[in-house]
Amino acid sequence: MTINKTLMGAVATIALTAGMSFADGHSASPGLVIDLGGKFDKSFNESAFNGAQRWVEETGGEYAETELANEAQREQTMRRMAERGANPVVVLGFANASTLEVVAPDYPDTDFVIVDMVVDQPNVKSIVFSEHEGSYLVGMMAALASETGTVSFIGGMDVPLISKFACGYAQGAKAVSEDTNVIVNMTGTTPTAWNDPVKGAELTRSQISQGSDVVFAAAGGTGIGVLQAAADADILSIGVDANQNYLHPGEVLTSMVKRVDNAVYDTFTQAAAGELEAGIQVMGLDNEGVGFSMDENNADLVTPEMVAAVEEAKAKIIAGEIEVHDFTTDSSCPAY
Template sequence: MTLMKNLMGAAATLALTAGLASAEPAIIYDLGGKFDKSFNEAAFNGAEKWAKETGGTYKELEMQNEAQREQALRSLAEEGANPIVTTGFGMSDPIAAVAADFPDTKFVTIDGWVDPAAHPNVLTIGFSEHEGSYLVGMMAAMASKTGTVSFIGGMDIPLIRNFACGYAQGAKAVKPDVTFISSMTGTTPAAWNDPVKGAELAKAQKAQGSDVIFAAAGGTGVGVLQAAADEGILSVGVDSNQNYLFPGKVLTSMLKRVDVAVYNSMKAGDALDTTTQTLDLKADGVGYAMDDNNAALVTPEMKAAVDAAADKIKSGELVVHDYRTDNMCPAAEF
């Protein structure tokens, strides 16, 4: 049976499935929706993989506004969910406020940060987005005919600037004189779900000469990819493999294995190790997508160059600067 629950008067849905003897895990999707074809959908895919492999059930919640975050966590913890997996940096403070009240419940923040010393029952999982972005930046510069590539982010935060910085570094590594353009959609969580604004920004960047646009903007990015396809230029997807959305128009997608983070967390259950994790290129936490939808766009020379760079990053020979270490980017100004 599925129990429909309203949180704080909003139309959030909490799917509670038939219980097992052990506690059910739960997942809370960030604003932008479960089926954003990007970050949240990757998380959903990880939960579904766990459910199909184990026959288990899980609880899930799609938030409609910021005010629901803390109540959602408390409601799930009171229902006995364990672990409770969350996506997006916006869950960090709510988890920090709730975790101490439920010491026997494990919480997971993907893309957030909670002090492990203060909250030993919280697992923080991050990614080396800059490493994967470096690879697609190389590919974008090699594919560009105009010598200008660009980036469209969602909410303007250091995490998203890290995508942009890695992308710019990769582009300039193969074409030092490449022109790089960057735009952010907004400064509030609404920036994750504004495909119309994403399309407007994409058209503006094309007008400035860009012919390859990398979108790291959640649901907003779908508007970017659509506009790029309509305008006859290439795009780069993010988080999930988005090549299929516009076959032959999406150069590649920067993969961020949120699905792996969710799957592993649910598989561990209440025995989850809460030691902080960073999933980098070496751990296959990030990468780029190749399939039939983009095979004709990526030449053997492009793939060889990108794979060689990936090997150097994995070995430590090549270090991609992480914007979050100093809020600076050696390849571009924001």
């Protein structure tokens, strides 16, 4: 286990229990359990890591960090973090939920935070995102940019959370035109689906052969293969979680950002101030938890008219005038 410390995030091997003094008087440092795919996946995990590093740079604080290498490590890693004194222990990804349900009651004096799923325990804070809302907006952008009338989606592991992305995307595309064709494929049914860029590229080429000229990837490391294949074929892609526009400047239409970095940064900050509370926090369009990214890398791809249309839809979603269906509520999607 490594400890990230000081303004430049340099690594130092000091005892975890020597951490900073929190506002409530106890001495502890946060712990971050990075999910499968690694902290440099250019997506979900890396966004979380960046949030932790921003906290380090702004506060001079320190935190413990470990990366999962396989499924079997989930429970052992959580317990080890808690037993070594990390508080709070932040775990990333929905796949940790069932394990945390078992582990959290055994450490009642440790605060746990899970990002991307709800765990109902008195010492757990659950942070979830309105991915369907952000995906609706990029679905609109895809349909507005498409010249073929066919857009597509590639998910990682075939689970309800990823269908939540796909369904929101399809609803947004159909809002532009009911005639828009939306192709949806998932990479697989096991955790390896998150880190299979070769399969992602194969699926992308298949979708292109069916007429897609804009593809949205919500697939972790697999998405890197999707974006590469799209760039190679000179069609547009849409990134996810982190801003991935820079990966292929002029080829990535936008990215549906989930501010996992803010979730981690705010968690560490709240813990340091003694203000971390259990319960559920939803990060959506109204609190900038999700959104679409604009920068110099995609400025020439997105017209002012497209931005205006999407911003109008965003305002209507926030106001409740547009309701985006959440796939996870009933396992159905009205758009397909």
